[in-house]
Amino acid sequence: MMNKDAKIFIAGHEGMIGIALVRCLKTAGFNNLVTKSFSQLDLTNQSEVRKFFLQEVPEYVFLAPIKEGGILANTNYPAELIYTNLQVQTNIIHFAWEIKVKKLLFLGSSCIYPKFCPQPMKEEVLLTGLLEPTNEAYAIAKIAGIKMCQAYNKQYNTNFISVIPTNIYGPYDNFDLRTSHVIPGLIGKFHQAKIGKKEEVIIWGSGNPRREFLYVDDFADACIFLMNNYNQSEIINVGYGKDISIRELASIIKEITEFDGVLNFDDTKPDGMPYKLLDISKINKLGWSVKTDLKKDLKKTYIWFKEIEEGKQNK
Numbered sequence: 225m226m227n228k229d230a231k232i233f234i235a236g237h238e239g240m241i242g243i244a245l246v247r248c249l250k251t252a253g254f255n256n257l258v259t260k261s262f263s264q265l266d267l268t269n270q271s272e273v274r275k276f277f278l279q280e281v282p283e284y285v286f287l288a289p290i291k292e293g294g295i296l297a298n299t300n301y302p303a304e305l306i307y308t309n310l311q312v313q314t315n316i317i318h319f320a321w322e323i324k325v326k327k328l329l330f331l332g333s334s335c336i337y338p339k340f341c342p343q344p345m346k347e348e349v350l351l352t353g354l355l356e357p358t359n360e361a362y363a364i365a366k367i368a369g370i371k372m373c374q375a376y377n378k379q380y381n382t383n384f385i386s387v388i389p390t391n392i393y394g395p396y397d398n399f400d401l402r403t404s405h406v407i408p409g410l411i412g413k414f415h416q417a418k419i420g421k422k423e424e425v426i427i428w429g430s431g432n433p434r435r436e437f438l439y440v441d442d443f444a445d446a447c448i449f450l451m452n453n454y455n456q457s458e459i460i461n462v463g464y465g466k467d468i469s470i471r472e473l474a475s476i477i478k479e480i481t482e483f484d485g486v487l488n489f490d491d492t493k494p495d496g497m498p499y500k501l502l503d504i505s506k507i508n509k510l511g512w513s514v515k516t517d518l519k520k521d522l523k524k525t526y527i528w529f530k531e532i533e534e535g536k537q538n539k
């Protein structure tokens with residue numbers, strides 16, 4: 225269990241999940257949080273990261289920085305993705321060991337699981353088949369991070385755990401329509417259509433694929449729970465536990481954004497995998513489950529996004 229005054233380093237605290245971790249840790253009463261912005265500390269810089277760890281000596285580490293960018297980045301910049309992510313996580317994991325942190329939590333991703341694996345995806349399916357090629361650079365770096373944590377646990381008896389999140393969404397998500405994930409992409413699209421008084425929104429694909437989404441505060445809550453309650457090398461999934469079709473999701477977002485035009489699907493465009501859902505029975509058995517509701521959390525996310533957009537227009 226982390227003491228309320230334990231020194232906790234949140235690496236990547238300027239990202240969506242890092243921001244939520246800081247917010248939830250503070251709300252839970254943790255009062256000794258350490259953060260460094262990207263401009264103060266580039267985590268690919270080995271000597272600077274070492275210096276930071278030797279100076280600060282955190283007791284707990286949440287490892288959340290990432291260089292991402294969806295299919296576009298995986299296709300166009302796989303070298304940058306694999307270099308940055310391997311470098312960042314290698315530096316943090318290694319120096320966390322060197323200064324003997326009590327515990328480190330590494331964030332994986334559900335794209336580490338084989339492209340064709342039984343659904344819902346259990347932790348055991350890792351490395352049982354080929355990856356989705358469009359995610360490879362990112363997924364290989366994540367798998368290396370998990371294996372590195374496990375190797376350090378084995379050889380050095382560290383307590384480094386790896387958590388596998390489903391798709392996370394919420395405030396501070398990436399709403400850039402060129403690189404955004406499903407939820408921010410849909411919110412941005414419907415919002416633009418509403419403002420532009422468009423008559424129709426067209427979504428790529430049939431709308432039938434089913435996906436799982438978890439609100440970022442729920443995910444941060446699960447990470448804090450696991451930091452306090454999970455001490456095994458084996459990876460552990462964190463998800464919402466239920467999936468939703470893109471069609472249903474788009475209808476909810478259409479309603480929330482109050483877009484009153486027509487929603488259509490372009491089924492000449494590819495669909496991707498029909499299902500993607502994590503099996504969360506392991507974390508459920510430990511005593512954690514989702515607290516909130518998709519529609520309410522989508523609404524909170526939209527309210528946040530709208531305020532940011534309105535703020536930009538008023539500048």
Ligand SMILES: NC(=O)c1ccc[n+]([C@@H]2O[C@H](COP(=O)([O-])OP(=O)(O)OC[C@H]3O[C@@H](n4cnc5c(N)ncnc54)[C@H](OP(=O)(O)O)[C@@H]3O)[C@@H](O)[C@H]2O)c1
Nearest residue numbers: 236238239240241262266267268288289290331333391392
């Ligand atoms: N969001 C999801 O749906 C999801 C799903 C599965 C797993 N995850 C994992 O969860 C973690 C957090 O994700 P997120 O969505 O919060 O990501 P995010 O919003 O992109 O945040 C990542 C942060 O890391 C920073 N960063 C990147 N390279 C850095 C470097 N060299 N030195 C210092 N900081 C650096 C980024 O700064 P810049 O923005 O300036 O580059 C950004 O602030 C990641 O490990 C990600 O793989 C996320």
